[in-house]
Amino acid sequence: MILQSKCGIRPGYYDFSKEHILKSVDGILQRLHTEYLDILLLHRPDALMEPEETAEALQILFDAGKVRYFGVSNHNPAQIELLQRAFGQKLLFNQMQVSVAHTPLVDSGMAVNMFIDQSIDRTGSTLEYCRLNNITIQAWSPFQKGFFEGPFLGDMEKYPDLNHKCEELAEKYSVTPTGIAVAWLTRHPANMQVILGTTKASRVLEGCAGSDIPLTREEWYGLYQAAGNMIP
């Protein structure tokens, strides 16, 4: 089992101060009745971050044996480098929203140098940067449409083509549509980890079954298009 948690979001603002990070982790450890976390992520960039101060907090946690590995979430490459420059250990993870229904990480890469909306790089080439630097992308909300608007799986009104395609491939590979939604992420060569949320153990098993499926290029791009995306 790997225990991972994150900190840095407070009501109405973001806080990567040393005091807040140390206090957050102590609270997490107390609530989980454990002595250490395997992984701590900084949740969303704090515009007022002082890299040296934040790095000092992380180092204190490491030296005290309270956290073994570190990463960030929703960070672009320059933000990662800013913190990395001050921190002696490698930041290993970047948790980003990505699913077949939320694709800014891959969209602009397929539309380089064109006069269309899709060419707008909304992430600063985060996917490519993470691949180049061996930072594992963790895909949050792998089944959600929009920003917490509910799962796209089963939404035949907004995503009929995607659901039909997921069902078709689910039958082909003897998994569920949930498995196909996971397969779309794990088929990507970036070796993403899928951070699904569920109240059902069976959903985790369905996702795991999908993670082994070698979708063909035609199937991967077909799902992307069925979600309403364009191949320029």
Ligand SMILES: NC(=O)c1ccc[n+]([C@@H]2O[C@H](COP(=O)([O-])OP(=O)(O)OC[C@H]3O[C@@H](n4cnc5c(N)ncnc54)[C@H](OP(=O)(O)O)[C@@H]3O)[C@@H](O)[C@H]2O)c1
């Ligand atoms: N870093 C960040 O900024 C950030 C932000 C948000 C979330 N996260 C992380 O991502 C994790 C997952 O996020 P999430 O829970 O929003 O995303 P999710 O895994 O995409 O969605 C989970 C929801 O989808 C439902 N679901 C899954 N498959 C379904 C299907 N086939 N039909 C109908 N409903 C289905 C689940 O219901 P069941 O309970 O029935 O399975 C659950 O309510 C969170 O726990 C959190 O750790 C990170």
